[in-house]
Amino acid sequence: MWEMLAPATKPYENLGRDYIEQKLESGEYVLFKSNKACCVGSLIGQTFRVGLAGGDLKELINLEKYIILHAKQKNCKKMEIVGRSGWEKVLNNYKRTAVILQKEI
Numbered sequence: 001m002w003e004m005l006a007p008a009t010k011p012y013e014n015l016g017r018d019y020i021e022q023k024l025e026s027g028e029y030v031l032f033k034s035n036k037a038c039c040v041g042s043l044i045g046q047t048f049r050v051g052l053a054g055g056d057l058k059e060l061i062n063l064e065k066y067i068i069l070h071a072k073q074k075n076c077k078k079m080e081i082v083g084r085s086g087w088e089k090v091l092n093n094y095k096r097t098a099v100i101l102q103k104e105i
Contacts, residue, residue: 001031001038004054008083020052032067034059041067047078047102061090068105079105 002017009015020040023029029042037055041048048071053060071079081094081101088094094101 001033004036004038005040005052006054008052008054030070032063032070034063037063039063039067043074043076044080046076047080048074048076048105049080049082049100051082053081053083057090064091071105076105079103 005020006017009020020029023042024031024040029040032039032041034055037053037057037059039050039053039060041050043049048067050067068079079102081091082099083101088101091101094103
């Protein structure tokens, strides 16, 4: 898992493996994974935000439906993805709000 997520942590200071694992263990962060991809997200009010993702692009896109299901179970109204602008090319049903992609769920 960490090999897939590590590149996504580079833009952030002090966001290392220990920190992420601690947040996952506490339940503050949620991990979604498949064989070749994984992402980490958290609740922010009524929004579920994915802040780290890595691995195979097709599998990451496939994980979205599970993330949205989880978000709806937590009564979220919006889904956000914080990431590189390249995500706009493959997630066309999101709108760009600065560097955050967001959609109603």
